[in-house]
Amino acid sequence: MSHLDELDEFEAELELGLKREYTAVFGLFRYCVLTQDATYLCNRLDLAQVSQPNYPFFHLRMEDVWVWDKNRPTRIIPRAEVWTSSDVTVEELRGEGEESHLTAEALAEKIGESLSADDDI
Numbered sequence: 001m002s003h004l005d006e007l008d009e010f011e012a013e014l015e016l017g018l019k020r021e022y023t024a025v026f027g028l029f030r031y032c033v034l035t036q037d038a039t040y041l042c043n044r045l046d047l048a049q050v051s052q053p054n055y056p057f058f059h060l061r062m063e064d065v066w067v068w069d070k071n072r073p074t075r076i077i078p079r080a081e082v083w084t085s086s087d088v089t090v091e092e093l094r095g096e097g098e099e100s101h102l103t104a105e106a107l108a109e110k111i112g113e114s115l116s117a118d119d120d121i
Contacts (some may be wrong), residue, residue: 014070021075025066030094033060036086039068047090058088 022041026032029041042062050057060082067075 011070018068018070022066022068025076026093029064029066030092031062032091032093033062034089034091035060035082035084037084038082040080040082041066042080045090047088052085055085057083057085059083060088 026041028043030043031041031045033040033042033045040062042065044063046061048059050059060080062080062082063078065077065080067077067080069075
C-alpha cells in the first residue's frame with residue numbers, strides 16, 4: 001500500500017468518525033447553523049445583520065458549540081463568533097425550554113466509547 005493510499009484511508013476514517021459523532025451529538029443541541037465555511041451545532045445563538053453599502057454582513061455569536069471539523073482535537077467549545085457575507089442557514093432543532101433526553105451514557109454508546117466510573121462527565 002502506498003503512502004497516498006494510507007493517507008486516503010486515514011482521511012476516510014476521520015470523515016466517518018466525524019459523521020458518527022455528528023449523528024451522536026445532534027440531539028444535544030438546539031440549533032444547527034450552516035455557513036459557507038462550516039457547520040455548527042449550538043444551544044444559544046445570536047444572529048445579527050450588519051448593513052454594508054454593497055452586501056449584507058452577518059455576525060453570529062454561539063455558545064455551547066460543536067464544530068464540524070475533522071482536524072480539531074476537540075469539537076465542542078464554549079463559544080464561537082463568525083462573521084460572514086455569505087448565506088447563513090439556521091435550523092431550530094427543538095423549542096425553547098425543551099430539554100435533550102440524551103444521557104452521557106447513551107451519548108458514549110452512540111459514539112462507540114465506553115464510560116467508566118472514573119470518567120468525569
